[in-house]
Every structure is written in C-alpha cells, then in structure tokens.
Amino acid sequence: MFKNLLSIKTIVAIGIGAAVFIILAKFVAIPSPVPNTSIQTAYAFLALMAVVFGPIAGALIGLIGHALNDAITYGSIWWSWVAVSMFVGFLIGLLAKFFSIESGIFNTSKVIRFNIxxxxxxxxxxxxxxxxxxxxxxxxxxNKVFTQGFVAGISNIITVGVIGTILLLAYAKTRKQDNSLQKEL
Structure with a gap:
C-alpha cells in the first residue's frame, strides 16, 4: 500500500525539504518581542514544497524539519508546534489543487486562492x-500560549503571503503552460 504512495522523487524532496526547513528556521528567522516566538521564513519554503510535492511531503517536511530544529536548537521538541507545522504542510498540499501550479499559470486569482x-x-x-x-x-x-500562537500565526501568514507567493510565481515560470505548444511548419 505505501509502496505506491511515495515516489523516490518525493522521498528525496522530503529529505532535502526537511534539511532546508531546519536551515531556514535556525538561521533565517527574525526574533519577535514575544518569548520563544520568531518570524520564520521556513514556512514559505514549506508552502512551496507542499504545493509541488503534495500533502504527505508537506506534512513530513513540517514534522521532520520542525522536530529536528527544536532538538538541535533547544535540546527538546515542542510537539504541539511540531504538530502544527505538520498540519500546515499537509493542508496546503491537500488544497493545492485549487491553484494548480503545474499548469505554469499562477495569475492573480490563483495567488488569491493560494493565500486564502x-x-x-x-x-x-x-x-x-x-x-x-x-x-x-x-x-x-x-494567555501566554494564545499570544505566542497569535504572533506566530500572523508572522507566518505574512511571510508565506509574501515570500511564498514569490517562490510559487518563480516556480510557475519553470512549468510549461498548457497552450505553449506550437505547430511546426
């Protein structure tokens, strides 16, 4: 059953995606005034990987990347937030069909759908x-955890909205558009 679920390409993407997630979370994060909360660019990359490789890859990249980053950075894993990284990667990957990026077209309506x-x-x-x-x-x-969740949520929504949209626009330009074929004479 699981044999057909993940291709070699997807497994490699999960490994590389988790490694890049760790690097971004560790070295490309901006501290916030709220303790144990930072502005993370890693979620923009997670969104890109979830859209390109699907919900299982998105979930596993979020799970593995966040868990390993916590273990390396803090010496222990904060499972509640790791679960959310997994959830976010899964849900974005699951709903990626609403803005089909593989068509090579990522226009304004698809950008809006992605951000919704x-x-x-x-x-x-x-x-x-x-x-x-x-x-x-x-x-x-x-009061502490709802404040942390609010700050993390707003900052992640903004970073994915800006950086994630830019990454997906760039990725879409690498795909062939459906109407790009021309008949040779």
Missing part, C-alpha cells in the same frame, strides 16, 4: 491547535 488556503491552514494551526495543545500537553498558561 495558507491563511486558513495557518489560522487554524497557530490560533487554535498550537495554543490548545500547549495547554493540554504542557499545562501552559492560556
């Missing part, structure tokens, strides 16, 4: 799932 999808995925993840799991798993104070 990523706002919904990250809104559910950072505003609801992360704080709720922080309270249930770690017994953290509600």
């Amino acid at each position: 999808v990523q706002i919904i995925a990250q809104g559910i993840g950072w505003f609801l799932i992360a704080p709720t799991l922080d309270i249930l798993i770690y017994a953290e104070p509600a």
Whole structure:
C-alpha cells in the first residue's frame, strides 16, 4: 500500500525539504518581542514544497524539519508546534489543487486562492491547535500560549503571503503552460 504512495522523487524532496526547513528556521528567522516566538521564513519554503510535492511531503517536511530544529536548537521538541507545522504542510498540499501550479499559470486569482488556503491552514494551526495543545500537553498558561500562537500565526501568514507567493510565481515560470505548444511548419 505505501509502496505506491511515495515516489523516490518525493522521498528525496522530503529529505532535502526537511534539511532546508531546519536551515531556514535556525538561521533565517527574525526574533519577535514575544518569548520563544520568531518570524520564520521556513514556512514559505514549506508552502512551496507542499504545493509541488503534495500533502504527505508537506506534512513530513513540517514534522521532520520542525522536530529536528527544536532538538538541535533547544535540546527538546515542542510537539504541539511540531504538530502544527505538520498540519500546515499537509493542508496546503491537500488544497493545492485549487491553484494548480503545474499548469505554469499562477495569475492573480490563483495567488488569491493560494493565500486564502495558507491563511486558513495557518489560522487554524497557530490560533487554535498550537495554543490548545500547549495547554493540554504542557499545562501552559492560556494567555501566554494564545499570544505566542497569535504572533506566530500572523508572522507566518505574512511571510508565506509574501515570500511564498514569490517562490510559487518563480516556480510557475519553470512549468510549461498548457497552450505553449506550437505547430511546426
């Protein structure tokens, strides 16, 4: 069953994607005034990988990349936030069919659809799932974790909206458009 689920290309993309996620999360993050929360560029890359390689790859890149980054950076893994990275990668990959990037066309309506999808995925993840799991798993104070979730969510929505859109526009230009073939005489 799983044999046909992931191609070699997708498995390699997961490995490379997780490694790039770690590098971006560790070295290309901007500290925020809220403790243990930063503005992450890694989610723009996660969105690109989820759109290109699908929901399983997006979920695994988010899971592996975030978990390894936490382990390397903090010495322990904050599973509630790792779960959200997995959720965001999965949902963006799952809903990528609404803005089919492989067609080579990523026009204004597709940019809007992509951003609606990523706002919904990250809104559910950072505003609801992360704080709720922080309270249930770690017994953290509600006001603290909802503030952290809000700051993380807003900053990730903005970085994916800007950097993620730019990455997807660039990627779309590498795809052949459906109407690009011409008859030779």
